[in-house]
Amino acid sequence: MAYRWETPTSVWLEDETNGQFALQATDGLQHIDWQAHARGRLPDVAHLLGASLPTSCGCAAIYPEGFAFCPTCGRPLEKLFGRTRVQGDWWGAYGDQLLPRHVPHGLPVTSMALGDSLEERPAAPAIGRAELSMPVPPNAHSVFAASNYGFPEPRLLALAPVRGVLQYWDPLAQLWHVMAAESPGSELRFASSQYGWLPAMNPARGEVGVVPTEAGLVRLWINPVNESYHTEMLVSGHIASSPGLMRRRVGCLCVIEGALHLLDADAGFSSGENYECPGAPTSGWMRPIGYDNRLFWLHQQGQLAWRPGEAPRWRPWPRGWTPKLEFGGPTQSRDGRLWHIGHDGQAYSFLELGADNPQVEPIDGARLGFANLLFRRGHPVLDEPWSAEHVEDVNEDDSLVLPLLRSFNNNRSQPSGLVLRFHKYTGRAEEALAGRTIPRTTIEWIGKRNVILDDISRLARPLECVPFVYDGALWLHHPDWNAMRGWRLEELS
Structure with missing residues (x-):
């Protein structure tokens, strides 16, 4: 009884x-x-x-x-009833919905004022060390989300899109749990393009958000008590890209009868229509970027731009010009236009995005970064994207800086963010970002004060580094590491 x-x-x-x-x-x-x-x-x-x-x-x-x-x-x-812990949600920096409209959405840019805490540490040349450690999830190639999901306390999720595995972090037991699907049809696998999700803004208990899968767009729900999840099908079919949100309209690329179409749906997926995109490829798309009331999808073959209420426009890149998508992402000029870096077979240049007759600005070397957080070799580029670099220390000519995350702050005249610095590296940027092992790399915060957060030996595939914010700390994950490195953000906790 x-x-x-x-x-x-x-x-x-x-x-x-x-x-x-x-x-x-x-x-x-x-x-x-x-x-x-x-x-x-x-x-x-x-x-x-x-x-x-x-x-x-x-x-x-x-x-x-x-x-x-x-x-x-x-x-x-x-x-514990009535105790609600509030922290900033993290859906990958590309999912930050609190950025102002003049900052491109969909790039590694966060509205969290990370520098206010990180810059309290001793400035360079002092070398710091990570203060926190967390074991990597069982499926290390993951994207991370930290939110309350309708519960009183925030929790961290790690989703491995290629394998379709959802993992849950138990902070009290310090363990990762692999969540099981509640039904055979709850598939989370998605590998045809770069991954991105749409978070639930006012979630019901257990609601995560809208995620792309091989079977279609689904709404993801978690049950941490049972260590399980289930999905609710919203749009069935062959999804070709991650979804994007613009003016309360959801845009997503899908494949219908072997051709690419753009799905235009309302935020609740109660209605929508498809636009054909003649000539556009059916896989290999980057995450959508929202700017100037449009969504942009970039591809190795061209760009697709869409404004809600209008048909999308597919524009192949100019003949002979190849984008360098691995260098970061689009950046802005002072007049507000978006540009992307590429190579024409002879030299690097910036190409204007979203224009029928794009302007091209030649440059004298590779620039790594996005959203005005740009570096040429070891020096920042502070004016136009094609301007000469700002040299503060000539010794940094032998280093290469790869930006990972920009922290947007209206009170700062120059962008600040998290970067990797490859020391004594004189090779091409493409080689550093591919399979080459870098003997010495430092994790640095560039801002009002430059702070060296940690030192890494023999780093390979630096583009697989994933920064995220959870439980009042900035974390950095790489699939090759046994543990993730963390730095406390006292003012955010």
Whole structure:
């Protein structure tokens, strides 16, 4: 016989023989398999649900939400109900919805004021060390999201798109859990183009957002109690790119009868229409970039621009000109136009995006970066993208800087962000970004003060470095590392 307790959000059963509580149902989560999953990680479940935990009594391992005292012995409990931890959501910097409209969306640019904390550390040439460590997820080639997902506390997810594996970080047990699909049709695999998701702005409990899969666009829901997830199909079919959002319209590339089309749908996916994109390729697209009321998809063969309410326009690159997509992403000139770097077989140049007759600006060497965070070799480019670099230290001529993340701040005249600096490197940029192993690399913050956060030996494939923000810290992940490096952001926690 079990006694039934009902709280505003959950239903619990109390075993009359031993006084233990078991969760039977809770808002937003489907079937609860309490014995199989939750009993092994009660502290995390209690924090997620806002339940209560014992402090000194041993009558039960967990208590329903709102319990302040043990009903058996009367001793006080740790009451978690009503405690809501708020932190900035992280969906990859490309998913930051709080950036102003004049900053391109979809690039590694965040609105978090990271420099205010990182620049309190000793400035270069002092070399710092990572203060925090987290084991890498079992499937290391992942993208990361940190949000509340409708729960009282934020949690970190790692999704491996190529394998379709969703992983959940339990911060109290310091363990990664691989989440199981609740039904055979809940497929998360997506490998045809660069990955990106659309976060839920006001999520219901367990709601993550809209994600692309091989079967179509789906809404992803998680059940951390059961360590499981399920999906809700929104648009079925062959998806060719990650979705983008512009003026409450969702744009996504899909393949219909072997040809590329653009899906134009409202934010709730209740209505939509398809536009044909003649001549455009059906895979290999970068994440969409939102700027000037348009979405841009870049490809090795050309660019596709779309303004909601209009038909998309596919423009192949000028003959002989090849984009360098691995160098970063589009950047802005002072008059607000977007440009991308490429090579015409003789020299590098910047090409104007979104124009029928694009302007071309030649440059004298490779520039790495995006969104005005640009570097030529080891020196920043501070004026136009094609301007000469600003040389502060001639010794940096022998280094190469790769920007990873820009922190947008209206109070700063020059962009700041997280970069990798390859020391004593005199080869071509393409070789450093491909398979070449770099003997010495430093992780640096470039801003009002330049801070060296850490030193790395023998780094290969630097483009696989993934920065993210979670639990009041800036983290950096690389699939080759056994642990992720973290630096505290006291002002964000």
